[in-house]
Amino acid sequence: MTQKNMVQAINEALRLEMQRDGRVVVLGEDVGKVGGVFRVTQGLWDEFGDDRVIDTPLNEAGIIGTAIGMAAYGMRPVPEIQFADFIYPAFDQIVSEAAKYRYRSGGEYTCPMVIRTPYGGGIKGGAYHSQSPEALFIHTAGLKVVCPSNPYDAKGLLAAAIQDDDPVLFFEPKRVYRAVKMDVPDEAYTLPLGEAKVVRPGEDVTVVAWGAMLYEALSAAETVEAQGISCEVVDLRTLWPLDLESIVRSVEKTGRIVVVHEAPKACGFGAEILQLVTEQSFLHFQAPPARVTGWDTPFPYTLENEYLPLAHRIVPQLIATANY
């Protein structure tokens, strides 16, 4: 057991999976010699060489398309998209090809690949280095979507995603990459996809979050505790398939729910979560289901603290929901 940040934990998961399974390869822009823009793949090229840690040209559709071909015919590629904001040139490959491989071949072929990509704000990256596009992929049937909030989960979930037989979008909160350190086992382990985790038990309000915003939710929960409001914070970990059961269990206890996400509000994943919970737990509600999210605008350059649903914006919503 050693203290690791998320970059180190993901790096270790990749290395262990590559050692375990010769079908696993890593490909993407600058992932080889340079070790990736965030250094997540550092050292892999030295250990596994050009054949398995592949520097690609700058062409996202090519990277993802090639990975799909590899995956369909027996390999386990783990392509990296440098920033989630650059995934759109490959959107067609993901939505039209990867997501529908199993379905349109009647189960003959699958597409076991993991697209790793850093997402979210917090580095003043402006419009193209900050977005949170998870909802677009959740909306696309045939994909799994994972978003860890800490190093331990990241390592176990990535290993599970690589071993999974379906295409997985693996969103890494770049704001958390080096900001959080914790004990992470050195050996290989997996954590099951599709299981949320209650990271702070409470009685009055259920708060659902994932990735970087989990920390804002926790900090807001801490703040309102002093005012006698007890929040139960649920870290989704896997966004799709959604662990609705865990959310419902919590909401039927608290009677109140607030979802927090960085992505814009309109058609954000929060809308889907709240509707699914409403369908099951309507009669338990003691307050209207609520969201604290990014604004329905492009991601701004200098105004990111105004844009992000940081704790100071979550707190008033928790109070309003608790006192409804």
Added chain:
Amino acid sequence: MGSLETTASAQVPGEQLERMYRSMLQIRRLEEEAARAYVQGKIGGFLHLYIGQEAIAVGTEAALRKTDWVITTYRDHGFALTRGTSSRAVMAELFGKDAGCSRGLGGSMHMFDAENRFLGGHGIVGGHCALGSGVAFRSKYLKTDEVTVCFFGDGATNIGGFHEGLSLAGLWKLPIVFVCENNLYSMGTPLDRTLPARDLTDKAPGYSMARDRFDGHDAVVVQAHMSEAIERARRGEGPTLIEILTYRFRGHSMSDPGKYRTSEEVEERKAKNDPVRVGRERLSNAGFSEAAIAAIDAQVEEEVQDALKFADEAAPALESSMREFVLAGGEL
């Protein structure tokens, strides 16, 4: 190529050389100060410097009319300045201020200046190549003789957006010049790891385009070559794909430690092919005294320091702008 270079230098009047030198120095000094401000935390996010490549923007501008159009990548400060955006507006944009050329909403990678026909500042690699074709289409549609010049890096020639832009321009013989600024690296990855061809203009015949390939550290040479392609487009003879060999003296962006190339390599390129130094030598050779050159330096310095002070003191981007510019009609 040789003949072009000699005729070019023979004909350049002193005031033209002065303009070029001044403009290159302005880019150089403004960016050096921006780099310092970045380290001080006054500029956030990403800052891609143009230092080392200045002769390309400056030589191209000398070949353009004010009514022509320029569109480029995130490495865009130099182009904003050559098109005519003020140092103040560029620096204020870097600082994320409301007085910036994009109201502080764009930052380093998204400079725009409609008045000067500068179409930006594009952060998605390859995304703007077809946009350039669209601008050229408009010029042709309106039967103007305006020309569009579209810049991108060597890395960009691998992405679909680049090819799709060229495909349409070639097919419709649009008045556009596509310019690849080949600085030998796509972020941290050298060209030979990502590109099987050595001559990027090999891609031109596939789209039935003219081609040119030359060294880009001398603004006078750049102007001569660019004029040929620009005038070809203006005459309605279709697009050209140009590869300009260049080198960036700094990292890909400020957050790049640049471990993928040796400092000897960088120093050698600086010593051999520094556009600002070449521009200064041209001035000397044309008879400008040391004092005359020093006077230009002082004026540029004054302008850059003024821009820095202005940007520092200007009001931050407005929270209302964030919503005002999403859709027509203002506030959401």
